[in-house]
Amino acid sequence: MKAVIMAGGKGTRLRPLTSHTPKPMVPLLNRPCMEYTIDLLKKHGITEIAVTLQYLPDAIKSEFGDGSRYGVSLVYFEETTPLGTAGSVKNCADFLDERFIVISGDTLTDIDLTAAIRFHEQKQSLATLILTKVETPLEFGVVMTDESGRIIRFLEKPTWAEVFSDTVNTGMYIFEPEVLSYIEDEREVDFSKEVFPFFLREGKPMYGYAADGYWSDIGSLEVYRQAQFDLLDGKVHLEIKAKEIAPRIYLENHVRIDSSVRLEGPVYIGENVHLQSGVAIGPYSILGTNTVVASGTRLSQAIVWENTIVGKKTEINGTTLCRKVQIADSVMLGEGAVIGDNCRIASKSVVKAGVKIWPDKDVGESAIVTTSLIYGTKQTKNLFGTNGIKGMGNVEITPEFVTRLAASYAYLLQAGSRIALSACAHPFAQLLKHSVMTSLCSSGIDTVDLGIGNSPLMRFGVSSLQCAGGIHIFMTEPLEDKEIVIQFVDQDGLPVSRDVERKIENAYWQETYVRSLHHLGQLHVEHQVQEAYLRALSQRIDTAGIRRQRFRLLVECEPRFTPAFLAPLFDTLGVNVQYGAIQEGVMKHEADLGVRLDKNGEHFSLFTERGEKLTAEQLIALQLLSCSGIHSKIGLPVSAPMELEHLAQLLQLEVVRTKVSPRAMMEVSLGERFHPMFDAVYSLLRILSYLAKEEKPLSVLTELLPSCHMEKKTVFCPWTSKGKVMRKMLEENKGKLLELVDGIKVYDAGGWVLILPDTEDSHVKVITQGATAETAATLATTYARRIAEYQ
CATH class of the missing domain: 3.40.120.10 (Alpha-D-Glucose-1,6-Bisphosphate, subunit A, domain 3)
Structure with a gap:
C-alpha cells in the first residue's frame, strides 16, 4: 500500500510562523510537523510515499530528501498552479497504481491507520474517510453516516446552523485507484466540494471510519501551541525523540546548563541549547536547536525555534519566537505574542499580549508594542456575523479598521470595479463611509457614493447602476448602544455569500492589500438613487x-x-x-x-x-x-x-x-x-x-389570517459543546422525520421543533410549532432541557 502526503499548504492562518516556512515544516517539539506523519505511516508499514508540493517546495525537499534517513522512500510531485486537494492527488497518478492513503503533512495524529484500512477492506469501499470528533467543527467538513458507516451527508466548513454533528472529516482518506478516474487532469478539483458530493449523488460505496485516538489540524496559532503541550502531556501516542532526564523534562544531545538553572516540567530542550546561570524555564516551554538563553531570564509556556538568542533578565510568557530572533536584555514578551523570523527586539522593550510581528522587523529600545506590525489587530476569529460586521463605534469599528477592511475587500476585486457606498445619517457612519471610499480608491477601485440611505436603497442602487458590489454602514438603534453594522452586498444586491466573507476575512488577517499610485480609483457621486x-x-x-x-x-x-x-x-x-x-x-x-x-x-x-x-x-x-x-x-x-x-x-x-x-x-x-x-x-x-x-x-x-401556535426559547450552550449537542440530538431522533436545511428540524406527532445553533453567541435557539399553544410550549421546554443535559 502507498501513501500521498499533502504538503502544499501555505498555512496563511499560521502567519507569521509560515511567512518563510511551509506549513508542514513548522516545528513541533523541534521536529518538522511532517516528520510525525512519516513516522506514523512507517509505523503502519507504509513506506512508499508521494509528497505533493506547492508553497516553498525546496524547504521540504532539502529537509527530507529521498526519505532514506527516515526509513521510507519519498517521491515529490510539484504543482505550478493550484490543483486543489483532489487535483494534487491526481497529479501523482503515475505513482498510485494500488490502494493508497491520503494524509496531510500538517496534522498531528496517532490514529490507528491499520484499523482504518481493515475497515475499508471489510466494507469493500471505493473511498473511506477517516473521521474524528471535535468540539468546534466550523473549520472542517461535518460528516454523517448511517449505522453501517456509509456516508449519507457531507457539509464542508458549515456555519453553526449547519452543524449536524461534531464528527468531522480529518482529511485522511483510503482510496482505491479507481477514484483517480473521477478526477479531471490538470484542473483544480477538491475532494470535499466536488468528488465526495458526486460520489454521494451517484451512490458510490463511500464510508466513514470513526477513529479513536488523537488528531489535531495545525490550523491556527492557538492549536499549534496546544498540539505541543499535548505531546508533552503524553496525550499523543507518538515517540518524543529526546532523553527524559526527569519526569516530563526532555533534553536532546549536547545541551549546556550552567549553575542555578531551574527547570520545571514539562519542558523540551533541543540540541546545542545553552542555558546560562540563573535561567528559569517554566512549564510547557520548548527551546529549539542552538538557542541561547542569557542569565536571569525567565520563560514560561514559551515556544522558541532554532538559532534564537534571548538576552539577560528577560521575561517571556506564552510567546512564540521563530528562527534567528534576537531578544535583547530586560525585554518583556506577552502571552499569545508571535515574533517572526530574523526579528530584533531591542533592550527594555515590551511586546504586549496578542501582538504579532512579521519577519525581519526591528523594535527599538524601550519601545512598547501594543499593535501588530504588518498584521490586523481585531482578535475575533470571524469578522462577519449573521448580518454583516458589528462592533462598538470608535472602539471596535474604527476608521483604521474599516480602512484595512476595505483594502482587504479590494484585493478580491478586479481593478476598475465599481463599488456603491452608503451610510445612515449618523455623522460617525458617514465618516466611516469616507474612510472606506479612500481605501477603495487607493486600491484602484472606483466608488459610487449614494449618500445617506438604508439597505434596500443600497441593494437597488447596486443592481440599477450595475456595480460589482456595495457596502452600507449604519448605526443601530438605540444610539446609546453605539453599535455599528457594516453590510457587504454582491453584484445582485444580495448579502455576500459565506465564501466571499471568508475570503475577505482571510485577506484581512493576512493584510493582503494592493496599493498603487498609477491605478487610483475614481470617485462618483450619485444623487438620483432615492428618486x-x-x-x-x-x-x-x-x-x-x-x-x-x-x-x-x-x-x-x-x-x-x-x-x-x-x-x-x-x-x-x-x-x-x-x-x-x-x-x-x-x-x-x-x-x-x-x-x-x-x-x-x-x-x-x-x-x-x-x-x-x-x-x-x-x-x-x-x-x-x-x-x-x-x-x-x-x-x-x-x-x-x-x-x-x-x-x-x-x-x-x-x-x-x-x-x-x-x-x-x-x-x-x-x-x-x-x-x-x-x-x-x-x-x-x-x-x-x-x-x-x-x-x-x-x-x-x-x-x-391562518392561526398558528409557536414558541421560542434560547438555551445557553458553550461554543465547545454545540457540535456534541447537535450530534446527540440527531442520534436521539433517529427514525423520526428530520429536515436538515438549517439546523435540525424534528417533526413530532404534535408539531415540530427546530434546533438552531446561534452563529454569534453561545446559545442554541429552539423554535417549535404545535397543534395548540400548550403543545408548542411543552415541545420547547422538553428540547431546551435536553440541550442543557447534552452539554
Missing part, C-alpha cells in the same frame, strides 16, 4: 387604489432620514402620515394602521387601527397575501409555520424552504428589484395596495 427607487416602487403598487382610500398612518421611525425620504411618496399617494411613537396610540391619532420602521429599512412592525400588534407569523401571512400576483416565487425560512406554506400554495405562490439567513431567502427571488421580506417600505405599500383592494380594515383581515 429612482421611489419611481420603480410606485410602478409595483396600486397607486390609484391607495389614493382612493386616503389612508391615515402613524409611523414611528428614526427622525434623521426616513421622514424626508418618504415624504414625496406619501404625498403622491395621498397618504396622511403622522410621525410619532406607537405607544402614543394608533386610536388616539385615528390612524388606519400603525407602522414601526426599523432604522435600516429592512423590517417593520404593524399595528391595527385598534392598536393591536400583528405577530411575526401574521405579518408574514399578510406579506404573502400582498405579494399574490406580483411575485411568482418566494423564500420562506425553515422556522416559518406550515400554515404559511399552505397559504402560499392557495395563492399560487411557489414556496422554497430556505435557511434563516437573509441571503438564502433573497436568492429564491433573484432578479427581483424588491424583496418583500427585506424591504419594509415596499412591503408596507404592497399591504396598503391589498387593503385598498379588499376595502376592509386591517383588524378584520387579521382575524381571517
